[in-house]
Amino acid sequence: MEILYNSGTLLIIMGVPFFWSGTVGLIRFPDIYTRLHALTKADNVGLGCIVCGLALQSGSWTVTAKLLLIWLLVLIASSASCHLIARSAMQKNIKPWMRS
Amino acid sequence: MDAIVIYSILTLFDITLVLTMLWLAWYLLSTEDIFKAVVLFISFGLLMALAWVRMRAPDVALAEAALGAGLTGPLFLSALRRMNRTRKGERRLDSNENRGKDHNTEQEQA
Amino acid sequence: MITTLLYSMTGLILFAMGLFTLIIHSHPLRKILAVNVMSTGVFLILVAAAYKPLGLGKIDPVPHAMVLTGIVVSVSVTALALLLACRVQETSNLDLLERRKQEARPKESNQ
Amino acid sequence: MSWIHIIFALILLPAIATGMFRILRGPTAADRMMTAQLFGTCGVAILLLLSAGMNNPVLLDIALVFALLAALATVTFVSRTWRDNNKNNHGNLIQ
Numbered sequence: 001m002e003i004l005y006n007s008g009t010l011l012i013i014m015g016v017p018f019f020w021s022g023t024v025g026l027i028r029f030p031d032i033y034t035r036l037h038a039l040t041k042a043d044n045v046g047l048g049c050i051v052c053g054l055a056l057q058s059g060s061w062t063v064t065a066k067l068l069l070i071w072l073l074v075l076i077a078s079s080a081s082c083h084l085i086a087r088s089a090m091q092k093n094i095k096p097w098m099r100s
Numbered sequence: 101m102d103a104i105v106i107y108s109i110l111t112l113f114d115i116t117l118v119l120t121m122l123w124l125a126w127y128l129l130s131t132e133d134i135f136k137a138v139v140l141f142i143s144f145g146l147l148m149a150l151a152w153v154r155m156r157a158p159d160v161a162l163a164e165a166a167l168g169a170g171l172t173g174p175l176f177l178s179a180l181r182r183m184n185r186t187r188k189g190e191r192r193l194d195s196n197e198n199r200g201k202d203h204n205t206e207q208e209q210a
Numbered sequence: 211m212i213t214t215l216l217y218s219m220t221g222l223i224l225f226a227m228g229l230f231t232l233i234i235h236s237h238p239l240r241k242i243l244a245v246n247v248m249s250t251g252v253f254l255i256l257v258a259a260a261y262k263p264l265g266l267g268k269i270d271p272v273p274h275a276m277v278l279t280g281i282v283v284s285v286s287v288t289a290l291a292l293l294l295a296c297r298v299q300e301t302s303n304l305d306l307l308e309r310r311k312q313e314a315r316p317k318e319s320n321q
Numbered sequence: 322m323s324w325i326h327i328i329f330a331l332i333l334l335p336a337i338a339t340g341m342f343r344i345l346r347g348p349t350a351a352d353r354m355m356t357a358q359l360f361g362t363c364g365v366a367i368l369l370l371l372s373a374g375m376n377n378p379v380l381l382d383i384a385l386v387f388a389l390l391a392a393l394a395t396v397t398f399v400s401r402t403w404r405d406n407n408k409n410n411h412g413n414l415i416q
Contacts, residue, residue, distance in 0.1 A: 143360045
């Protein structure tokens, strides 16, 4: 149990910098498409690491199933809305950023 | 000992949450662009749900998450779209609120 | 104790900022946002008055029920107010204001 | 009650405050909406960490509701507000 708890803590420690890198990328990146890239990394990988760590630490199956359901819902929501935003931006002729 | 550490960390959490809420509410109420204010209001609802959780009221937090973050934001966005549209189907030029100010200055000049 | 004080002061400041914005701004959507922020401040004061830390007994559930009802009522009031604001915007005489604004613009650019 | 989860929630909370700069100066309207979506995900993570830190499994349900309703505001924005507007609206090309 000690190994499970410690590996869960390690996964949470891995997950938190993804959120911070998503925020910093959202502020620093020059274009709407590159900002979408940073946002999806924070959504998928950061929350995935935190959910897996908490699921390793919680000793019950129902809590684990609920955590995985939350992650699945966030994945569906973020992929759908990011795809909608990117397609709408392409239809509105917003040019992607080029290194000039 | 452990309880003292936890309560001090939670107090730090409270202070950060309260300062973020006040900062966000100030910009929400003082920006010129109305769309920016609506997006800030959605974020404000999320922080309010965190504040209800922190004050041991999870039922209120559940209602705030469902209504404040899920229903009020689309309501405001739909109303924004409907108010930015004239009768002929073309959009008005002033999406921010300088129409009233111009009207007042005109009256003063007249 | 400090948590109650902190959140009560936050609710007070939120109510004051919402009232200030409700008075000085003219856009109807901004007024509805300000009323929402004011109601949030009142709810925050009510729930913070009922708060007790984790070891010190149970929390009084009556203010929580009041705040829960108030949140639902404020959402429906917001929907009705948005509909009324849209109707006001659509039925008011906007072409006159547009013409006056376009007449006033060259003067500003000359100045 | 374990303090390490609450410390991670405390670390995640200033990410919301930092992301507010993009809402304030985002050139297009979609940038502001993307930041609101990042706030939603950050709020879900903070709720999960708090539910592990405060031994309160009710907070998982609140995070579930947040995850359910996260896409609603963005979909409404794309389908209602951002569609078919001109160049001079909402700061798209001209601020």
